[in-house]
Amino acid sequence: MNLRSSVDIITEWDIVAARQLGRNEAKDVGFGTVDQARITTAISELARNIYLYAGKGKIEIRQITDGNLKGLLVIASDKGPGIADVRKVMEDGYTTSGGLGAGLPGVKRLMDDFKIETVLGEGTTISASKLLR
Amino acid sequence: MPQEFKRQYREILEQYTQRQTEHNLYEGQNFSRQLIQKNISPEEVISIHKASLEELMPELPNNVWHSFDLLIEVMIRYGLALKEHQTLIKKQENFRMEMELASNVQQTLLKTKVPEMNSLDIGMISVPAKEMNGDYTHFLNDDTTVGIAVADVIGKGIPAALCMSMIKYGMDSLNGAETEPIVVLDVINRIVEKSVSDSMFISMFYGTYDTSTSVFTYASAGHEPPLFYCAKSNSFSELQAKGLLLGVIPNVKYEQHSISLGKDDFVVMMTDGVTECRSKEGFIDQKTVMDIIESVRDQSAQDMVEYVFHKLEELQEFEQRDDFTLVIFKKK
Structure with missing residues (x-):
């Protein structure tokens, strides 16, 4: 079993590859259809952010365990411009989202745990995980 | 699940x-x-x-x-x-x-008490269009003189309300009711000019009534002219006084005028929420407003302002677009 794998995000088609990887791993962990769809939507959103705002980056998928729960960790990293105002991008209704429920607040909702590290001019790393309950 | x-x-x-x-x-x-x-x-x-x-x-x-x-x-x-x-x-x-x-904080902050005077009957109503009031009314008085400030920030809501607080503190710095209207406007104008952005405009009227001489003295900074009702001739006239809006430039020459009030004469001060009332057919003209006021001229000043408000509210089909303030000084 491949416990750790990643997809480089350079073109829009890589978003689909990242989704595919995420779905395979989610299935492998044992997530149901709804959670699979949630995880892939979160991956889509993260990969799309890389493609649109950083140009290129990487989506890494790891199977994790927490106690006796299994789960999935998605790490999106890029060396793009970084995010100047994290609080603002985490706000509902900000920019791209605007009532469509997407954006980073959407990712946070779809997953259980969400962390964001960003340095201006150096890049952004977002980790989001979901456990199988 | x-x-x-x-x-x-x-x-x-x-x-x-x-x-x-x-x-x-x-x-x-x-x-x-x-x-x-x-x-x-x-x-x-x-x-x-x-x-x-x-x-x-x-x-x-x-x-x-x-x-x-x-x-x-x-x-x-x-x-x-x-x-x-x-x-x-x-x-x-x-x-x-x-x-x-x-809005509660504002109401407490801007509270003004309508003074009780021996020979002058005063009525006042101020109703905001939204939660926060952009109109400001303030009374200053001693035993013989009563001063009245009516101001209107162009615009509504929170920015207007914040501006009002500034006028209040300016007024509090004045030395009582006898300060001449042009001095009052000059002081407030300097404060506003220093502290407000160029896109904010405030109009203000200030008047003092001396009960010992029955003379009403007034000055205006681009404010809606008050109406003067003369009981003897049963007619209205506008109390014009030239002066630039507050906060545009630091040194403004305001005009000051006086008028003598006879028995049952009254002065109606207002904001443009009164004169710019609109019904379905368009603006409600000044004549209509005058007719409404005249129809209740025998009532107390407070009853008069309340009646005018309700009547205009009715004409506008209860849709209030702007902050509404009306003050009446009526000689007993």
Whole structure:
């Protein structure tokens, strides 16, 4: 079993590859259809952010365990411009989202745990995980 | 996924696929109310539907099952949009409560007491269009003199209200009722000019009435001219006084005029919320406003302002567009 794998995000088609990887791993962990769809939507959103705002980056998928729960960790990293105002991008209704429920607040909702590290001019790393309950 | 919902839904679905009665559908609708209350998202509902169908009609072809997976994928964003919508509604509720608090703070801050004078009957009404009032009324008085300031910030809501607080502190710095109107406007103009952005305009009227001489002295900074009613000739005239709006330039020469009040004469001071009332047919003209005031000229000043407000409210079909302030000084 491949416990750790990643997809480089350079073109829009890589978003689909990242989704595919995420779905395979989610299935492998044992997530149901709804959670699979949630995880892939979160991956889509993260990969799309890389493609649109950083140009290129990487989506890494790891199977994790927490106690006796299994789960999935998605790490999106890029060396793009970084995010100047994290609080603002985490706000509902900000920019791209605007009532469509997407954006980073959407990712946070779809997953259980969400962390964001960003340095201006150096890049952004977002980790989001979901456990199988 | 809550097993209880799955069980209930399966039952409703089974009944409906067998009988197709309106009663079954009604049950389905009631069921959705529970789902919403428990925050069950649309994609989960489809998943419940799919799982129930799997138990009831396992023989369905594979492509039907696949189609549900696509539908679940499609509905994920509806679920997200719904959750976002719910948080935004909660946020809005918080804003509303904060506004209400702010409005209470403002009311306390800008409270002014209508003075009781021996030979002068005073009436005052000030009603904001939104939560916060952009109109300002302030009385200053001693035993013989009463000063009245009426100001209006061009604009409504919070920015206007914040501006008003500044005028209040300017007024508090003055030395009582006898300060001449042009001095008052000059002081306030300097304060406003220093502290307010160029896009904010405030008009202000200031008048003092001396009960010992029955003389009303006034000056205006681009404010709506008050109406003077002369009881002897039963006629209205405007009290004109030239002067630039507050805060435009630091040194403004304001004009000051005086008028003598006879028995039952009165002065009506107002903001443009009164003169720019609109009915379906367009602006309500000054003549109409004068007629309304004249029709109640025998009543007390307070009854007069309240009547005018209600009458104009009625003409506008109860849709108040601007902050509304009306003050009447009537010689007893």
